[in-house]
Amino acid sequence: MTYLELHGLEVSFDGFKAVNGLDLSVARGELRCLLGANGAGKSTTMDLICGRTRPTGGRILLDGRDITYEPEYERARRGVGRKFQVPSVFKELTVRENLDVARSRHPSPLRTLRIFTGPALDDRVAEVVELVGLDDELDTRAGYLSHGQTQWLEIAMLLVQDSALILMDEPTAGMTIQETRKTSEIFNRLRGRHTLIVVEHDMAFVREIAQTITVLHQGRCLSEGTIAQVESDPRVKEAYLGSGGITHA
Incomplete structure (x- = not known):
């Protein structure tokens, strides 16, 4: 189709x-x-x-x-989701926090973090972090990820948005x-x-x-x-x- x-x-x-x-x-x-x-x-x-x-x-x-x-x-x-050649992630936030921001409908990252951030992952986010291989990096700041991991995080952010x-x-x-x-x-x-x-x-x-x-x-x-x-x-x-x-x- x-x-x-x-x-x-x-x-x-x-x-x-x-x-x-x-x-x-x-x-x-x-x-x-x-x-x-x-x-x-x-x-x-x-x-x-x-x-x-x-x-x-x-x-x-x-x-x-x-x-x-x-x-x-x-x-x-x-x-419709777009990933550019240069990754666009929040480097001062952890992997978990980046994903919280990505799946939020709220425009403010700080407001998003107050609402969503917690120890538990919902099923969709857990599935996505396993798929991109970042399940052991959830509490790592994005600025400390390797180049490849940063690319995978941006892909994960699109996936949790259900693009x-x-x-x-x-x-x-x-x-x-x-x-x-x-x-x-x-x-x-x-x-x-x-x-x-x-x-x-x-x-x-x-x-x-x-x-x-x-x-x-x-x-x-x-x-x-x-x-x-x-x-x-x-x-x-x-x-x-x-x-x-x-x-x-």
Whole structure:
């Protein structure tokens, strides 16, 4: 069942079309990877989906509802979550407190902590911290976590918000090999329960997680399919000739 649809999506910056008539269809529970060289329109597409950037043309449908011009906060309420390359967590708060803030409807972190913080975890939070491997770090300040653990905490914060659609921008950037491997395990466990769109340059990681790959080029969909299908596509080879193909894009 189709969950996210982009129809002829466009956005221009000073006359330059960063996204140029993009069509994309993602099924509910699917894990989709967006690939392409720098400037292909990957991150801009994510900005358009979450509402950070306003399109100049086209439509965005989420679960059949037109959200093209809805503000970012309304999309977040509909379950659209965004994780940026640089983690955004409260470094002075513990892992437990960060999760309390994330699941709260109150805008003030201090008010949230007064209401929610306690020794017991509800079932959902307990499930999430086990999934991301932070169950032994609940009382650790986020500023003391490793880079990989900080990335996992931000993912956990999206999960406790019950984000149905999670947009990930280079989630393994700066991770060790071991952290990247664990992240692929986390993503594979999330697949089917959440709809995931991942922008990533690490092809080894992409091979571990991708169901379908969409290759963007000059703001358009150049190719789509499995890794094998994309790598053998002559259009991809032509577009990235000289860079070693999409693997090195």
